[in-house]
Amino acid sequence: MAAKRNGPDPLRILGLAAVAVSALSVTLVVGGGVLAAVMARAVVTPPKRQIDDIRVLAYDRAAGTVTLQATPDSVLVGLYGFWFSGDAGHARLGEILSRDGQTVTRVVEAVDFGDLDRATAGRWSGWFYLGPWALGVDYENVLIPAAVGLAPAWLIPAEADSAGDNWVIQVHGRGVRRQETLRAVPAFRQAGYTSLLVSYRNDGDAPASADGKYGLGDTEWEDVEAALEFARNRGAKRVVLMGWSMGGAIALQTLARARHRELIAGIVLDSPAIDWADVVAFQGRLLNLPAVVAQGAMTVMGHRWGRAVTGQAVPIAFARLDVVARADDLDVPILLMHSDDDGYVPSTGSRALAAARPDIVTFVPFSEARHTKLWNHDPTPWNAAITSWLARLARQNA
The missing domain is CATH 2.40.10 (Thrombin, subunit H)
Structure with missing residues (x-):
């Protein structure tokens, strides 16, 4: 008969510890998976209302x-x-x-x-103006025949002494509407540009897509391509795309994938979403979530099986949206403005793109203007950056 041990059985303790660790691991994996699913769905779902904070x-x-x-x-x-x-x-x-x-x-x-x-x-x-009427300029309400249906836009002609063949298509960001882009109209108009302020799927002005979800630029570019075709039919010979926040990702995808990309003479970006992995990770840190949650959210949004969670019709091709990795494909001048205290979309992606292509990217950093509020914080350097860049673009195209 074996002698009875004094105290607890160490093997039993190890066994219990293993069970506890296993249970904790399962809890963390399941909990992290749930959080990743919730985060993924939140990223691709247009907000229904904003919070008074x-x-x-x-x-x-x-x-x-x-x-x-x-x-x-x-x-x-x-x-x-x-x-x-x-x-x-x-x-x-x-x-x-x-x-x-x-x-x-x-x-x-x-x-x-x-x-x-x-x-x-x-x-x-950042919406200081609610419509073109607040700028005191002539404008026309137009409808762009986009893939999802007729998308409303504002068409603001260049100053009367301009030829009218230089256009800018303004693309707003996530969770807002075309009013966001009104701040840029005076600088472009004075430089002789006709401004087309567009809407796109799921933004509350344009028709919704079948799934009602954001594609983070991977689908919305088709609506901007339709705007490019509209501009071409109205006499545009050179088009600058300007994108704000997620609108920056949309503009860059339009450059890469549009049928009439030869019309695109340059791109202006304000607080753009250049690197979605960086953006989602940053948002996770703001919410005090483990890094694995943001990584999981990217996985959910990027795979076909994720549609059961997010409701997306098709997964998002994040590799195609990684502009820094594909920087060698860019072939037009880019003006890039971003504030280091953005608070929503980190400036690291913009800085990385500027470092990757200093030959075509003009980077104008701000330090305390927050997200898409660079004009609001100080219109003078912001307008001057656009004006001088457009002048250089004109010389290149002369």
Whole structure:
């Protein structure tokens, strides 16, 4: 008969530990997989509503000022839009008059609509203008025959003394609409460019795709190709594509894949999504998620089996969207502007592209303008960068 051991059996302890570790591993894998699936679905799903995340503390109609909760956006110097009361109102805000650690008081340039007196919260926006009418220019409402149906656009002619054969097609970013791109119209118009501000599938203006999901540029480029065809039929001989945020990815895919890419003379990018792996990883870090979750989300979006989770009709070909890896394929001048404090799309992808192709990429860095708000923070250097780049492009094409 074996002697009885004093104390716990070490083999039993190891066995129990192995079971516990195995259970924990399964929990982490399953939990990480669920989080990756949730993140993937969120990335490709157009937001249905925006969140009012800045408290309105006081509005002085007589003085023309508003006091807001201090946030990284609300304390930025410059000119901004402010949606309030669940998008029931919009105001244009300007100069900062005072601020402390908790509040900021700004000049109210105008209340476009809504009752700011009754507002308790709102959200920050780069949309300073709500339509071409705010710029005081002639414009035409047009419909682009895109693959998903007729997509509305604004057509703003160049100044009267221009030939009219230079066009810019403006492509807005994720979760916003063509109003985002109005800020660029004056600089292009003064340089003799006709501006076409387009919509694309699932943005709330253009028809939805069958699956109702974003392709992160892998599908939306077809709608910009339709806009390129529209411009060609209206007399455009040279077209500059300008993309903002995800619109940058769309513009670059249009350059790579459009039938009439010979029309594209150059590309301007504001806060572009150059490297989606970098963007998704950055968003994961903001949410304090393990790196494996973002990696898993990319895997889900990039494989056909992921459609059961995301609802995408087709997987996203991320290798095709990796512009840095395919930098040698680029063959037109590019103006690239990005702020290092972007807070949504990191500037690392833009810097990598600029380093990969310094022969064609003009990189203009900003330091504290946040995401797609470079014009808002300081219009002067932003406009000057576009104006001087267009002048160089004209000389190259002469």
